[in-house]
Amino acid sequence: MGVVIVEALSLEGDEAAFEELVRRFNRPVFNYVYRMVQNRHVAEELTQEVFIALVKNAGRYYPTAKFSTYLYTIASNMVYKEWAQQKRRPRLFSLSWWGSNADEDDGSPLDAVGDDRACVFTASTRAEVSEAVNEALRQVPKHYREAFVLKRFQGLSYEEIAEITDCPVGTVKSRIARAEQALRPHLERFRGYLH
Amino acid sequence: MNMSFDKAVYRHPARAQLVAHAESLVDGGVPVSAAVAAHAAECPRCAAELAAIRTSLEITASATAQDPNRDLAGAILREARSVRHARPADTRRRGPAALARALVLGVACASLTAALAVAVCSVALREASAASARTGRAPALAAAPSVPVRAEDLRRKASDLARMAASLTRAAAAPKSPQERERLRALEGAGRDLDAALAALDRNPGCPRAMELVRNQLGRQEQRLRDVFIERTL
Numbered sequence: 312m313g314v315v316i317v318e319a320l321s322l323e324g325d326e327a328a329f330e331e332l333v334r335r336f337n338r339p340v341f342n343y344v345y346r347m348v349q350n351r352h353v354a355e356e357l358t359q360e361v362f363i364a365l366v367k368n369a370g371r372y373y374p375t376a377k378f379s380t381y382l383y384t385i386a387s388n389m390v391y392k393e394w395a396q397q398k399r400r401p402r403l404f405s406l407s408w409w410g411s412n413a414d415e416d417d418g419s420p421l422d423a424v425g426d427d428r429a430c431v432f433t434a435s436t437r438a439e440v441s442e443a444v445n446e447a448l449r450q451v452p453k454h455y456r457e458a459f460v461l462k463r464f465q466g467l468s469y470e471e472i473a474e475i476t477d478c479p480v481g482t483v484k485s486r487i488a489r490a491e492q493a494l495r496p497h498l499e500r501f502r503g504y505l506h
Numbered sequence: 507m508n509m510s511f512d513k514a515v516y517r518h519p520a521r522a523q524l525v526a527h528a529e530s531l532v533d534g535g536v537p538v539s540a541a542v543a544a545h546a547a548e549c550p551r552c553a554a555e556l557a558a559i560r561t562s563l564e565i566t567a568s569a570t571a572q573d574p575n576r577d578l579a580g581a582i583l584r585e586a587r588s589v590r591h592a593r594p595a596d597t598r599r600r601g602p603a604a605l606a607r608a609l610v611l612g613v614a615c616a617s618l619t620a621a622l623a624v625a626v627c628s629v630a631l632r633e634a635s636a637a638s639a640r641t642g643r644a645p646a647l648a649a650a651p652s653v654p655v656r657a658e659d660l661r662r663k664a665s666d667l668a669r670m671a672a673s674l675t676r677a678a679a680a681p682k683s684p685q686e687r688e689r690l691r692a693l694e695g696a697g698r699d700l701d702a703a704l705a706a707l708d709r710n711p712g713c714p715r716a717m718e719l720v721r722n723q724l725g726r727q728e729q730r731l732r733d734v735f736i737e738r739t740l
């Protein structure tokens with residue numbers, strides 16, 4: 312896999328291999344970035360920048376670690392850079408921000424009423440829970456949020472997260488525990504939806 | 507509760523351990539740590555905490571992932587293609603000739619900056635020396651050119667003021683109003699202060715502090731004289 316990736320990233324590399332990489336990883340990277348920055352348009356831009364940075368820095372990748380770890384490290388750096396820029400940027404009201412968290416592609420749960428397999432109640436509940444989880448994540452400190460998102464939503468191991476965030480495994484574990492503690496009061500009202 | 511205190515089950519696991527254990531239960535259903543599982547089975551507090559952690563993890567797990575825009579992958583590929591095509595041109599430019607050109611440009615910029623700095627400094631120095639030559643004294647003294655600075659001048663002015671004060675006092679042998687009496691008293695006080703300042707200057711000839719004191723008292727004496735004159739004429 313490593314050789315294939317190096318080949319895909321090289322200047323004269325196989326375009327089809329790079330395309331495969333993009334198709335396989337664009338959704339997870341987008342999801343990670345989206346949960347971190349909480350803005351759909353910014354998340355799409357950053358996802359694009361992550362892959363462009365991958366192409367530009369192709370020479371720096373050595374197939375010693377997992378490719379996903381390398382990719383998430385780039386994504387994490389992009390996210391922190393974005394946060395730093397947001398701090399410097401003046402807060403202006405923008406119409407494009409309005410509804411930026413609304414998912415245009417997902418549509419309303421009622422859109423699926425005609426589908427026999429669809430369960431409107433389940434779909435709307437899941438949408439509500441997703442919205443609440445995103446809202447709750449916004450309240451969690453950034454370092455904790457990063458570790459929690461990488462573990463619980465991206466399914467990475469503690470060791471991989473430690474490599475991405477450049478901190479010991481114990482710190483990662485404690486950050487995840489703190490993130491859970493911070494999230495819990497915001498998710499309490501959904502306890503009844505589980506069973 | 508017939509457990510002995512040296513058993514591991516009495517030691518409460520850390521929150522991180524509980525979270526890791528709850529994660530393993532939520533994700534795979536298999537407990538990651540037998541010790542934590544044994545403790546939770548015995549300790550109601552940790553069991554409750556474990557259940558709460560498990561609930562919040564299950565709620566977060568039920569959140570759906572967001573789908574990016576359908577064209578995102580296409581946009582990435584198009585952008586990457588343009589970057590790949592742009593890069594060989596960049597690398598071609600970075601030959602030895604380009605490096606030499608950059609070096610020459612850098613040296614030229616540095617020497618230009620240095621020359622500009624030298625010119626600015628020399629102009630500033632020249633202007634400063636010209637200004638000091640024009641004034642010929644310290645800026646503080648130059649700022650007050652109307653006041654005499656020599657001790658003789660100060661004494662002459664003091665005697666002039668004393669004569670004026672004496673003539674005014676004689677003319678006002680009987681003050682016509684309480685305000686005039688007040689002004690005359692202030693004039694006498696200022697005169698006494700001026701005499702004291704002059705005595706201090708006599709004791710310390712050439713002392714800048716004493717001269718400054720006399721100069722201030724002269725100003726006060728002038729002001730008092732003016733007050734008396736105005737009071738009398740209005």
